[in-house]
Amino acid sequence: MFVAALITKQVRHAATGRRILQGFQRQSDRNKVGTVAVRSFITSVDPSHGLTEEQIAIQQLAIDFARNEMMPNMAMWDEKEMFPVETMRAAANLGFGAIYAQEEFGGTGLSRLDASLIFEALSQGCTSTTAYISIHNMCAWMIDTFGNESQREKWIPLLAGMEKFASYCLTEPGSGSDAVSLSTSAKRDGDDLILNGSKAFISGGGDTDVYLVMCRTGSAGPKGISCVLVEKGTPGLHFGKKEKKVGWNSQPTRMVIFEDCRVPATNIIGKEGQGFNIAMKGLNGGRINIASCSLGAAQASLQAAIDHVKVRKQFGKPLASFQNSQFRLAEMATELVASRLLVRNAARALDNDDLDTVPLCSMAKYYATEKCFNIINEALQLHGGYGYLKDYSVQQYLRDTRVHMILEGTNEVMRLLIARKVLSD
Amino acid sequence: MSLKVLVGVKRVIDYAVKIRVRPDKLGVVTDGVKHSMNPFDEIAIEEAVRLKEKKIAKEVIAVSCGPAQAQETIRTALAMGADRGIHVEVPAKEMEKLEPLHVSKILAKLVEKEGGDLLIVGKQAIDDDTNATAQMTASLLNWPQATFASEIKKTDGELEVTREIDGGLESIKVKLPAVVSADLRLNEPRYATLPNIMKAKKKKIQKMKPGDLSVDVTPHLEVVEVLDPPVREAGIKVDDVEGLVTKLKEAGRI
Numbered sequence: 001m002f003v004a005a006l007i008t009k010q011v012r013h014a015a016t017g018r019r020i021l022q023g024f025q026r027q028s029d030r031n032k033v034g035t036v037a038v039r040s041f042i043t044s045v046d047p048s049h050g051l052t053e054e055q056i057a058i059q060q061l062a063i064d065f066a067r068n069e070m071m072p073n074m075a076m077w078d079e080k081e082m083f084p085v086e087t088m089r090a091a092a093n094l095g096f097g098a099i100y101a102q103e104e105f106g107g108t109g110l111s112r113l114d115a116s117l118i119f120e121a122l123s124q125g126c127t128s129t130t131a132y133i134s135i136h137n138m139c140a141w142m143i144d145t146f147g148n149e150s151q152r153e154k155w156i157p158l159l160a161g162m163e164k165f166a167s168y169c170l171t172e173p174g175s176g177s178d179a180v181s182l183s184t185s186a187k188r189d190g191d192d193l194i195l196n197g198s199k200a201f202i203s204g205g206g207d208t209d210v211y212l213v214m215c216r217t218g219s220a221g222p223k224g225i226s227c228v229l230v231e232k233g234t235p236g237l238h239f240g241k242k243e244k245k246v247g248w249n250s251q252p253t254r255m256v257i258f259e260d261c262r263v264p265a266t267n268i269i270g271k272e273g274q275g276f277n278i279a280m281k282g283l284n285g286g287r288i289n290i291a292s293c294s295l296g297a298a299q300a301s302l303q304a305a306i307d308h309v310k311v312r313k314q315f316g317k318p319l320a321s322f323q324n325s326q327f328r329l330a331e332m333a334t335e336l337v338a339s340r341l342l343v344r345n346a347a348r349a350l351d352n353d354d355l356d357t358v359p360l361c362s363m364a365k366y367y368a369t370e371k372c373f374n375i376i377n378e379a380l381q382l383h384g385g386y387g388y389l390k391d392y393s394v395q396q397y398l399r400d401t402r403v404h405m406i407l408e409g410t411n412e413v414m415r416l417l418i419a420r421k422v423l424s425d
Numbered sequence: 426m427s428l429k430v431l432v433g434v435k436r437v438i439d440y441a442v443k444i445r446v447r448p449d450k451l452g453v454v455t456d457g458v459k460h461s462m463n464p465f466d467e468i469a470i471e472e473a474v475r476l477k478e479k480k481i482a483k484e485v486i487a488v489s490c491g492p493a494q495a496q497e498t499i500r501t502a503l504a505m506g507a508d509r510g511i512h513v514e515v516p517a518k519e520m521e522k523l524e525p526l527h528v529s530k531i532l533a534k535l536v537e538k539e540g541g542d543l544l545i546v547g548k549q550a551i552d553d554d555t556n557a558t559a560q561m562t563a564s565l566l567n568w569p570q571a572t573f574a575s576e577i578k579k580t581d582g583e584l585e586v587t588r589e590i591d592g593g594l595e596s597i598k599v600k601l602p603a604v605v606s607a608d609l610r611l612n613e614p615r616y617a618t619l620p621n622i623m624k625a626k627k628k629k630i631q632k633m634k635p636g637d638l639s640v641d642v643t644p645h646l647e648v649v650e651v652l653d654p655p656v657r658e659a660g661i662k663v664d665d666v667e668g669l670v671t672k673l674k675e676a677g678r679i
Contacts, residue, residue, distance in 0.1 A: 057504060057622045060461075066615060095619030100557060108619045 021083035043341050045333050047120055049257060058114055062121035065091060068382040070125025072314060077126060077250035078396055080274065081242075083207050084250060085165075091133060092162035096122070099137055100285070101144035105156035112285060113347040116292040120340075123296025127400035130296065132251040134289035137201050139166035139212050142227070142282045146270035151229070155210065168286075169199040169256055170279050176200075177413050179214075180222050180276065186215040193228060193265050195236070195258035201407070205254035206239035214257075214275045217268075229267045236261030247399030257356070270300055284350060284357060286408045287365035291343045291372075294404050295336070297397035299373035301379035302332050304394055308383050325382060333377045339368035359421035366414035369404040376401060428601070431471045431536055432507065433528070433546035433558065434466040434489050436498040440551055450650050452521060462498045465504075465547025468609040472577060473545055474506035481579050484508050488535060490528055492517040496630060503625035504617035510630035511535060515642065522644040525553075527635070529561035534638040536566060541602065543584075548573055548606040559606035560636070564624040569599040572606040591599035 042050040048059055069087050077084055091097070097116045101107025115137065122130040140159040144152055158164040175182045184197025195215055202211075211230045218224030230237060240255030270278050307330060309319035319325045346364035349357045380387035380394045387394050405411045438444065439459040442658035448456055462470075476482035487502035489495040490513040499510035513531055515523055536544050542564075549556035563570035571577075575594065578585040588595045589608050599605075617625070635642045663669045673679045 053500060054622065054626055056497070057500060057617070057625075058619060060501075061617055061619065093618070094616055099619070102445065109623075110619065 012138040023032040030156045043336055043337060043344060045302075046118070047295075047340070050115070055114065055117060058110070059117045059121050061094065062096070062118045062120045063124070065094065065096075066122045066125025066130075070122065070129060072129075074126035074129075074250075074393065075390065077129065078247075078400075079249075079390075081249045081252070082124075083132075083204075084150060084254055084315050088129065088133060088136075088165075088262070089162045091122070092160065096133060096146065097136065097162045098140035098156060098160040101137075101140050101156060101160065105144065105152050106160035107140065107144055107156060108160070111347070112288060112350045115285075115289055116343055116347045119289050119292040120296040120299070120343075123293040124300040126250060127293050127297045127397055128248040131205055131290060131293045131400070131404075134286065134293065135168055136162070136166050138282045138286045138289065139168050139210070139397055141285065142168075142212060143229070143269060145281075146274070147279050148225070151269065155229075159210070159218075165204055165207065166210045166212065166280075167202050167204040167208040167242070167256070168282065169202050169205075169213040171200050171202075172198060173200045173255075175189060177410055179279070180212060182216065182225065182227075184213065184215040186217045186226060186228055188217075188265065189262070191265055192262050193229070193267070193377060195228070195256050195261040195263065198240075199256040201243070201253055202256045203251050203253055205243065205252065205256045206293075207252050211237075211256060213258075213270065214279050217275075222276035225279075226272045226273040227269040227278045228263060229269055230258075230261065230263050234261055234263060247396070250405055255299065283408055284361045287361045287414075288343060288347050288350065288410050290404050291339070291346075291365045291368035294369045294372035294401050295340055295343060298332075298336055298339070298375040298379075301376040301394050301397050302329070302336060304392070305329065305332070305379035305382040308386070312384070319382070326377055328382060334380055335375055339371045340366075343368050359418045362409070362414040362417040363384050365408065366405075366411040369401065370411060373398070373401050373405060428476065428481060428542040429484050429485045429486070429533070429540060430476060430543045430545060431488055431539060431541045432466070432469050432473045432502065433532055433544070434487050434498050434502050435463045435471060435547070435550045436460050436489060436491050436495050437463045437550055437552045440464060446651055446653055450652065451648055452651055455517075460494065460498075462501050462586070463547050463550045463552075465549060465551075465607055465609070466610070467501075467547075467614040468611050469547050470502045470505050470507060471612045472574075472607060474615075475612065476543075476577075476579075477506065477508075486511060486539060486541075486549040487514070488532065489637075490515050490523065490531055491520050499630055500625050501617065503628045503630075504622045505615060506621070507628075509628055512630050512632050513638075514632055514634050519642060522646075523642060524606045524644065524646055525555045525557040526561055526644045526645070527640065528558050529565055530640045531635055531638055532558070532562045533565040534640060536562075536602075538638070543602060544568075544604045546604070546606050548608050556606075559604050563604035566602075566604070568603050570604045570606075571597060571599045573608040574605050575608050575610045577605065 028185060040050055048056050095108040098107040099110050099118060100112055103109035109357060118135050119130055143155050159166055170179055172182050172184060186193040186195050208233050213228045213230050214225055216224050216227055217226040236259050238257040243253040245253060309325045312319050342364040346360040349360045350420055376398045380398055383392060386392055439461045442459055445454045473482060473485040477485055484509040487499050487507040487510045489499050496512055499512055503510055546559050559572055560570055573589045574586045575589045576587035582601055584599050584603060586597055586599060663672055
């Protein structure tokens with residue numbers, strides 16, 4: 001008899017089952033007699049559909065890690081507001097710390113598409129933690145791409161292994177969407193810069209070791225901004241209180257405050273005046289990453305809803321037999337595939353340095369974060385009253401993904417960027 | 426003495442999948458269903474890689490019989506640290522009917538061909554649970570076998586193996602070359618790292634057919650019927666111990 005129940009919890013496959021959607025065929029599994037199995041590149045509801053052998057191996061590693069190391073802990077990390085340093089370091093040891101930084105100084109050297117697959121998979125284990133890991137990856141890439149040799153040599157090995165954690169500091173109390181108007185100043189004093197000002201809503205702030213700070217070294221406008229690396233412990237670097245948030249509770253969020261904070265001018269990443277450009281280039285990828293996190297959360301929620309409606313009965317029938325449930329699930333699955341197509345398309349565009357990269361990343365970000373939030377919301381509704389209980393994970397995916405529509409550029413700013421492209425032709 | 430180790434790995438339906446019996450009742454649905462490496466074979470690969478890290482083994486070769494997708498399973502083994510792979514091609518339709526005796530013959534021939542010193546396989550596959558391949562391969566090779574291994578130590582020219590048996594733990598010594606089957610608590614398999622997954626792409630997988638090893642895979646067994654386990658029936662409550670004993674006697678259980 002085909003029984004899979006022999007494996008107990010002692011094997012590293014914990015009892016939290018891996019989810020696959022039956023009924024959506026993996027093209028690569030079809031073996032027609034007399035024909036060669038052809039690899040298709042079609043995207044479908046199963047996130048592994050249409051991937052190459054190597055991509056499937058990478059994705060499977062992330063799925064296994066998420067299922068065994070993250071999913072059993074996600075509720076606790078949320079409730080206790082724990083920053084899961086050891087788990088993130090374990091992820092970094094597998095190569096998840098600097099996924100798309102070059103191998104030269106310890107990055108993993110993979111593509112943006114590979115990174116998207118990884119974050120999508122990890123996000124099922126814990127969306128909030130994965131989102132932080134993606135921010136850390138973004139910072140590592142910025143240093144790897146724009147930093148000089150000595151900066152890369154010093155920081156990439158430490159960031160790749162997550163020996164040190166990084167934060168991205170752009171937003172200020174007075175400048176969010178209007179990022180260019182930032183006012184944190186960095187005035188020259190001999191060989192040093194003196195920073196004054198404050199940054200708001202900084203993910204990891206206070207717990208992380210390295211801060212990439214966009215500050216004003218020159219005059220007003222984007223060309224007056226530089227990207228400066230500030231280490232925790234530098235005199236004049238303070239932190240505000242830990243914010244109490246609706247979600248993203250496994251990462252601390254604090255104000256980062258500079259009071260006559262002195263750093264060597266050699267801490268400038270890239271050229272003076274290049275900071276805004278570096279920040280925006282970082283965000284292109286960051287937007288794909290955050291959208292990928294939304295995909296993972298939506299996938300997990302969709303699967304949870306499917307499992308629930310097959311089991312839950314009312315009026316003598318499982319909910320799955322009601323057309324309303326069927327129609328909702330169909331709509332959710334369709335939005336998920338549409339979102340995934342946009343995200344992977346944007347990742348490919350970025351990998352290929354396509355001319356349309358900025359609007360495509362913006363489209364992927366706004367569309368996926370909005371549609372995936374709706375998918376999760378519908379999934380919660382399909383759970384009925386149970387969806388509102390913290391015993392069920394749908395509410396955590398909902399709370400965690402809500403902020404994806406706001407940060408890394410609000411979905412409104414995404415529309416501005418797309419409109420700019422649309423009206424320019 | 427540095428050992429050449431072969432490890433048998435099987436591609437099976439993933440343990441977390443909800444199994445469905447095929448409408449023709451001759452098997453289970455495998456089309457479009459998630460497959461992965463048999464968990465006991467992951468443990469076998471992990472042990473072989475650890476032997477290499479301890480410099481007891483010099484080469485680890487992952488072997489799998491199956492259709493084209495078996496290569497994915499071999500790649501997983503390579504990403505965990507195996508040096509190269511051998512894929513014995515068996516088309517999907519024939520794979521359904523492939524028996525442990527066929528696999529044992531194939532493994533025995535390969536071990537001889539490669540000059541292997543040690544063959545490690547998972548104790549059983551989670552799809553057919555036959556727990557026969559290790560034993561039959563040892564018999565065909567006329568090698569000693571150490572099955573259900575929960576610990577392996579190397580002493581001069583021998584292996585000291587702790588076996589998990591019904592009565593507890595048994596410690597035996599087997600001379601090399603030998604066949605070992607891996608049990609659950611032998612080790613905890615590592616995650617492949619991303620760099621190792623990328624390196625695995627470059628490792629070689631040799632392809633061959635059962636005929637190349639002069640092995641005939643004609644089935645000797647015929648599956649008559651495959652059924653779901655019976656639906657669990659309701660139990661009954663009894664008032665006291667006497668009632669329990671009476672009911673058990675009535676049911677012929679005691």
